[in-house]
Amino acid sequence: MHIEGGCHCGYITFEADVDPGAVRICHCTDCQTLTGSAYRVTVPAPKHLFKLLSGQPKIYVKTAESGTKRAHGFCPECGTPIYATAAVSNPDTFGIRVGTVRQRSELRPKKQSWCRSALDWVMNLESLPQSPKQSA
Ligand SMILES: [Zn+2]
Numbered sequence: 001m002h003i004e005g006g007c008h009c010g011y012i013t014f015e016a017d018v019d020p021g022a023v024r025i026c027h028c029t030d031c032q033t034l035t036g037s038a039y040r041v042t043v044p045a046p047k048h049l050f051k052l053l054s055g056q057p058k059i060y061v062k063t064a065e066s067g068t069k070r071a072h073g074f075c076p077e078c079g080t081p082i083y084a085t086a087a088v089s090n091p092d093t094f095g096i097r098v099g100t101v102r103q104r105s106e107l108r109p110k111k112q113s114w115c116r117s118a119l120d121w122v123m124n125l126e127s128l129p130q131s132p133k134q135s136a
């Protein structure tokens, strides 16, 4: 599936081809911190199918508990997380942050990982009062 995306301020834009069956949620505590939210939603793209169209992401290299290093690309102007890759010069895969994708409503997660650190309320949002726009 062809997708287009970009950061909030418009400095970074990209296009890619992804498998909509490979969308996943990560509940790990690093993803919670790095997104500033409850969990992260990512879809992988092989490097030859990911194309940066404008801008140059700033890279933050994160070292996991296991020692694995991941390079997180984000917009240096507005801070939007764009992707993560292996921390090598020519990574095989770009893990694209689904919230930056214009077609994100079509990219439904197919699995979740690191559920042991999932926030317990996250699995049950339906009971909360709902408002179509900003709550009063
Ligand atoms: Zn930006």
Ligand SMILES: [Zn+2]
Residues within 6 Å of the ligand: 026, 027, 028, 029, 030, 031, 032, 040, 114
């Ligand atoms: Zn994670």
